[in-house]
Amino acid sequence: MTRAAVLGAGAWGTTYAAVMADAGTDVTLWGRDDAVVRSIRDDRRHEGAIPGVELPAGIRATTDIEEALAGADVVAVAVPAQHARQIIAPFAGLVPSGAVAVSLMKGIELGTHARMSEVLAEVWDLPAERVAAVSGPNLAKEIAQRQPTATVVASVDAEAAELVAAATASSYFRPYTNDDLVGVELCGAYKNVIAVGVGITDGLGFGNNTTATVITRGLAEITRLGLALGSRPETFSGLAGMGDLIATCASPLSRNHTLGSHLGQGRTLDEAISLTRGTAEGVKTASAVQELARGAGVDVPICDGVVTMLAGEAPVESVIGALLSRPRKSEVD
Numbered sequence: 001m002t003r004a005a006v007l008g009a010g011a012w013g014t015t016y017a018a019v020m021a022d023a024g025t026d027v028t029l030w031g032r033d034d035a036v037v038r039s040i041r042d043d044r045r046h047e048g049a050i051p052g053v054e055l056p057a058g059i060r061a062t063t064d065i066e067e068a069l070a071g072a073d074v075v076a077v078a079v080p081a082q083h084a085r086q087i088i089a090p091f092a093g094l095v096p097s098g099a100v101a102v103s104l105m106k107g108i109e110l111g112t113h114a115r116m117s118e119v120l121a122e123v124w125d126l127p128a129e130r131v132a133a134v135s136g137p138n139l140a141k142e143i144a145q146r147q148p149t150a151t152v153v154a155s156v157d158a159e160a161a162e163l164v165a166a167a168t169a170s171s172y173f174r175p176y177t178n179d180d181l182v183g184v185e186l187c188g189a190y191k192n193v194i195a196v197g198v199g200i201t202d203g204l205g206f207g208n209n210t211t212a213t214v215i216t217r218g219l220a221e222i223t224r225l226g227l228a229l230g231s232r233p234e235t236f237s238g239l240a241g242m243g244d245l246i247a248t249c250a251s252p253l254s255r256n257h258t259l260g261s262h263l264g265q266g267r268t269l270d271e272a273i274s275l276t277r278g279t280a281e282g283v284k285t286a287s288a289v290q291e292l293a294r295g296a297g298v299d300v301p302i303c304d305g306v307v308t309m310l311a312g313e314a315p316v317e318s319v320i321g322a323l324l325s326r327p328r329k330s331e332v333d
Ligand SMILES: NC(=O)C1=CN([C@@H]2O[C@H](COP(=O)(O)OP(=O)(O)OC[C@H]3O[C@@H](n4cnc5c(N)ncnc54)[C@H](O)[C@@H]3O)[C@@H](O)[C@H]2O)C=CC1
Pocket: 008, 009, 010, 011, 012, 013, 031, 032, 033, 049, 078, 079, 080, 081, 083, 087, 104, 105, 106, 107, 138, 139, 140, 141, 277, 278, 279, 281
């Protein structure tokens, strides 16, 4: 039986541990908060992150990192992307050699522009074939209720991807594998920026045409940047690309979408953050993606607009006006 550790007992770490337990994997969930861990262990609940859900009996929960990592074949990490490096660094000597480290996170690190699997590999000194990322249309609350969905397990190593896929496959969760790690991670991080943008237009009261336009042109710029970074074109029309954009940009469960809609309704960024429960990665990742795109010489107008609106540097209406009045061009260039 595969043994797994999931680090980070927020909405996604807890849900992913539940998926693993339902898939028959021997899973231990590590969290820093004693009360949360006790509630998961004793009451099979995490009301703060996934209210109303009874977790499977198979999840062990602990605040003891050594206990969580002992003998793990798979180590999955779900903490806020901008803090991941600092959170996981102390565990370097405890990750079993040969384990596959999996990023469940959807962000790009500010300053370094590193993808989260790169952070795991660097901090834990892992070879590329022991690193993977999971990304797709995976709103935690729906999955915790065992609603059907699919996801993508990406790794340059087919065996590593298959190990992770097998450890999570169940009657409601279908993992596909993909060797385009760069593309899959870029999609997961960048869709959060686009979801903030869609949220803003929702908050302004615009309808489905606007949503579809931002999603579609958002996908065009994600694809443009991804291809410049060496990704495969097919990844962007897949589950991690179009699939996750649809889920996140359409759902009120999305924290990025929710945060954007508060901004569109005229709230400040601080107000929007405090009204949005949980981690909205798009806020910091927007600047990281913008810098990454500048370095690659790629035009990312929606991301630029989101960065400007998040910084409060111009009224949202004028940023949208500027986007619409850019010089006309061919759709397919
Ligand atoms: N919630 C969702 O539907 C999904 C989230 N993700 C990604 O998963 C990542 C985590 O998101 P969520 O679990 O939703 O966020 P969350 O805000 O629900 O939970 C974050 C967790 O990280 C923990 N944490 C923060 N600082 C810590 C520290 N210093 N040491 C230990 N733990 C610490 C918090 O206590 C919390 O339990 C993000 O990158 C997000 O984009 C990916 C797919 C779905």
